[in-house]
């Protein structure tokens with residue numbers, strides 16, 4: 001099989017603030033045969049040579065909070081109730097967008113329930129998509145949570161698995177595992193904004209049962225009380241975490257609980273102030289509310305950073321309003337929150353891989369898969385370089 005030599009690129013792997021320059025990488029049979037200084041290459045044999053001068057190699061990215069079967073946009077909530085055929089079409093479009101944006105792995109944290117028109121199974125729709133994309137270089141690898149497990153009355157009726165009590169919460173979570181979910185997603189904001197919908201003991205029971213089956217549990221929490229419950233219950237990660245105080249961040253650090261940021265969703269709401277007629281985004285009160293939300297979310301990321309909580313980058317595309325090619329938006333926002341650009345790149349690469357328990361995800365190493373891309377510019381001084389995807393190596 002043909003080999004490809006990427007000659008004289010820069011390299012940023014999200015683990016240090018320094019950009020390596022003058023790097024050549026030989027890919028053979030889809031794997032990285034060697035990485036050498038460009039002035040000390042080994043004989044590349046009959047490799048096709050790609051002049052990569054002026055571009056930067058980065059690891060295939062990991063979108064740690066995604067909804068692969070949903071299209072996003074300002075009507076994202078309504079789109080969740082589209083028929084399965086439409087959602088599977090959206091997934092194929094998302095798969096193309098993700099690949100073009102340099103996303104190799106997507107962690108899907110909730111898809112609508114339905115009868116999959118391809119395999120006929122009644123379950124969370126992303127599970128069939130994951131299975132069918134396996135082994136395809138033009139689609140990302142998916143790890144999927146099944147559907148959202150939530151308190152009845154929280155999400156749109158018919159969308160998710162709704163529990164009235166703690167026994168049902170556990171049963172629904174285990175049902176997702178039975179259906180083939182790779183992880184379990186608890187939607188932990190309740191219909192009553194004043195109180196967390198479940199106690200830490202109730203959530204811990206779900207965590208223990210899932211861990212006993214080798215499955216991780218993550219939880220959507222956007223308020224102080226919810227993130228506190230998550231941290232006390234020992235979930236594996238907190239999604240969004242728009243409100244996390246220093247005590248909770250400390251508990252997260254102690255318990256090895258990751259924080260998955262989704263700041264791009266707030267940025268997209270801000271864009272709707274001028275692109276839509278939706279009152280809660282366009283009105284002065286709406287804009288002020290979103291601005292306050294952003295301030296709190298950025299502060300939470302900073303609190304986690306100071307507490308040395310592992311931070312992984314997610315876009316919430318589909319289940320929130322961004323589209324599937326917005327991972328660079330999240331990296332930019334993390335830098336605005338206070339991460340160094342290399343840390344933000346790490347959040348969008350190997351940190352997501354650790355969250356998935358996938359050692360090859362977001363990592364570039366000799367002998368590993370050729371899951372890297374080349375962007376124009378230096379993402380360690382300007383995170384916007386990640387928008388400028390020039391070449392996605394694993395599709396060639």
Ligand SMILES: [Zn+2]
Nearest residue numbers: 109316319320
């Ligand atoms: Zn989400």
